[in-house]
Amino acid sequence: MDKDWMSKNKLSHEYEVGVESFLQFALGNATNPNEIPCSCTRCGNLQKINVDIIRAHLCCNGIDLTYHKWIWHGERYPINNLMKDEQKSFAKEPIDMVHDAFDSYAENPNQFHKLLEDVDKPLYPGCTKFTKLSALVKLYNLKAKYSWSDKSFTDLLSLFGEMLPDENELPSSLYDAKKILCALGINYVKIHAFPNDCILYLKEYENLTNFPVCGTSRWNLGKKAMLNGFPAKVLWYFPPIPRFQILFRNKEICKDLTWHADKRVLDGYLRHPADAPSWKVVDHKWPDFAAEPKNLRLALSSDGINPHSLMSSAYSCWSVVMITYNLPPWLCMKRKFMMLTLLISGPKQPGNDIDVYLAPLIDDLKKLWDIGVDS
Structure with missing residues (x-):
């Protein structure tokens, strides 16, 4: 005692x-x-x-x-350390970004060679620190990081062009910059939709000009609109599979995708979706899926936005964002990891008919689940 x-x-x-x-x-x-x-x-x-x-x-x-x-x-040290880890995960050279985009240009090799030229082309004669593409990528990252407006970025490019020596390769406007950068990005698909949210003009409906039930036109009313082929409603679809492939091609991010299995603290506290009962239910129902920690656990979120920032405007469009829960909690909710997959044009919200617009995304997710895709 x-x-x-x-x-x-x-x-x-x-x-x-x-x-x-x-x-x-x-x-x-x-x-x-x-x-x-x-x-x-x-x-x-x-x-x-x-x-x-x-x-x-x-x-x-x-x-x-x-x-x-x-x-x-x-x-303060832990926070700074996390920030350094996060920055390290995204420290990617333009040449690596071009190599990641190689598969997208299998049918257009000339455009890919143009990208390679921009990687090696000096920003101006005699420049050894920046190439045309590396300078543009760094400037555009700053635009996204600090939310610069399109007009301010165009003015900045114009001013830099005057400051740099003659015969420099810096684009003079945001439009010209986007034409270069879009080659590095992920393609999107514009899918025509029925104005009342009944169908998408896909598969068996792809070549129709009128809705088979009520006969409503696929195109906007008015001769000018019909002649120019303006659809009555459009769904913007950003396929997630190519972006998932990019995640797995990055060595640092690929390690972070197994954080929930390798580095998560197991002490009974709820800090991450992996600690929640719903995660454990998935593990119990599909043990083969749970056995591979790199298999992606995804969440979908949707909300309406007013693209014109006018409270008096009734127009709104709806976005569907995909979140990868495999990542550590300080990364999975970062903007760079939140994937915009669908953008549903307005002016009215889809409501319960949002399942119609989710169809192409569901098809891709089924493909990943049933067949799988090589990274």
Whole structure:
């Protein structure tokens, strides 16, 4: 009994020393000593109080054992480390991007050779740091990162073109830049749709000009619209399979796709979809699928947006976004991993008829499930 009492007393003393060390660290990094997040098991860093109350909470409730890195109290290293890991995953040279796009140009080798020329062509005569394509890719990444408007990016390209030496290869407008960059991107498909969301003009309906039930035209009313072939409604479909292939071709991202199986902490806390009961149900129903951690677990999300940013406008279009849950929690909800798969034109929401628009996506997902695709 004496040994047990002494052991407990020693542990209690060590805990008190640890609490004081933690509180001193938090005070040293606090902007307001009366508003410090409490890391006890009940507050979980959600409640901000003064040090004396935090000390009492930690003694009565104990500290949250999952709080290993004190990121809410001034310890910055883990966040920076995650940012470096994320940046490392996307550090990709333009020549690698061109090689990834090779399969898309099997039927058009001349255009692929044009891409290779842009990779090697100096930005201006005598330039050794940037090529035409590498400079454009870096500038466009900045545009996306800081949400520059199209007009501001065009003005920037124009100004840079005047600053650079004569005979430089930098495009003078966003339009010219996109013509170069689109060659690196993923193709999309425009699919005509019935205005009332009944069918897509695919498969057996592909060559129809009128809906077989009510006879409504496939095209916009008006002679000019019909002559120019303007459809009454359009679905923009961005096939996910080529983008999945790009994920697996990147060595760093390919490692991250197995994070849920290799590096996830198994302590009963819900931090990732892999900790949820629904994930375990899938593992139980399809054990062969669960046996390979690289098999993708996907989620779909849809919402309406007003593309013109006018509250008075009734027009809206609906987007369907796909999310890959294999990735670590700090990556799976990043914009660069959220894949836009469908864009349903307005002006009305599809409602319960959204299943009509999901048909091409479902076909591709069935192909992945039943047959599979080489990366």
